Amino acid sequence: MTAEPLTLRQALLESRTRLAACSDSPAVDAEWLWGHALRRSRSWLLAHPEWPLTPAERTRGESLICRRQDGHSVAHLCGECEFLDFSVRLTSQVLAPRPETELLVEQALNGLPRRARILEWGTGSGVLALALARARPDCQVLALDHSRAAVKLAQSNALRLRLKNVRFMQGNWRRHWPGEAFDLILGNPPYVALHDPHLQSPGVCREPRSALVAPAQGTQAIRILATQARRRAHRRTRFLLEHGADQGLSCQRIVQRAGWGRAKTLLDLAGLPRACLASH
Secondary structure, eight states: OOOOOOBHHHHHHHHHHHHTTTOSOHHHHHHHHHHHHHTOOHHHHHHOTTOBOOHHHHHHHHHHHHHHHTTOOHHHHHTEEEETTEEEEOOTTSOOOOGGGHHHHHHHHTTOOTTOEEEEESOTTSHHHHHHHHHOTTSEEEEEESOHHHHHHHHHHHHHTTOOSEEEEEOOTTTOOOSSOEEEEEEOOOOBOTTOGGGGSTTTTTSOGGGTBOHHHHTHHHHHHHHHHHHTEEEEEEEEEEOOTTOHHHHHHHHHHTTOSEEEEEEOTTSOEEEEEEEO
16 A cells, blocks of 8 residues: 655654754744755745655755754755845855844944945855945945855855945955955954854854854954954944954954954844944
């Protein structure tokens, strides 16, 4: 007697149970992953709970669930991620954008002058630069990353979004700084200490280490970025960077020692220190 095929409803229920131990949102994760396996939207999944899975669909879906249990992020498994009101493609060579990074966009746009020149360091998939370029088409955005693969990915995301006021270049934190001054310099540098236990958590353990970890208890890249940015600043330049939730005070001190006259810590939606904003 032939067994009844597994329905989408059953697959989703089983997957939610399996993902409960490794995810704060197992139901949403299951929907994203099965949607990717079936090449369907989440809304389609919810409208077709009795859809009988073919053997190929079941294999694809269960493979994704296994990889999620093994620590891969949903964004990397699906190859794309939503950020604010747009989506970007991702690869395993860049970080998946975090919701808390939206704070940088909000603060960057606050008080940004017309036709501003913006420089971003460590762009990864390009989400920060792309968000600013979308919100302010009158501004020119230059974004850099040490990774050639990241720059290529960010360029492809800009082409998908048809943005012409943003450029991406490969560069080193210490050496490859543009010679001109900028109205806003921002970045999301590596700021995690080498032995931080969070590096072993699901969704993080498979992220590229070079984009996460920095020497000197996670502060080396922050020091370099603050110092180099100060040299490319004019009297109205603002400096903005993301940091770890336990680095608010230390980051503020680093930025002030680099020559920025005023620096304040910004809180994310959870009330945690998440970014530093500085000016002359």
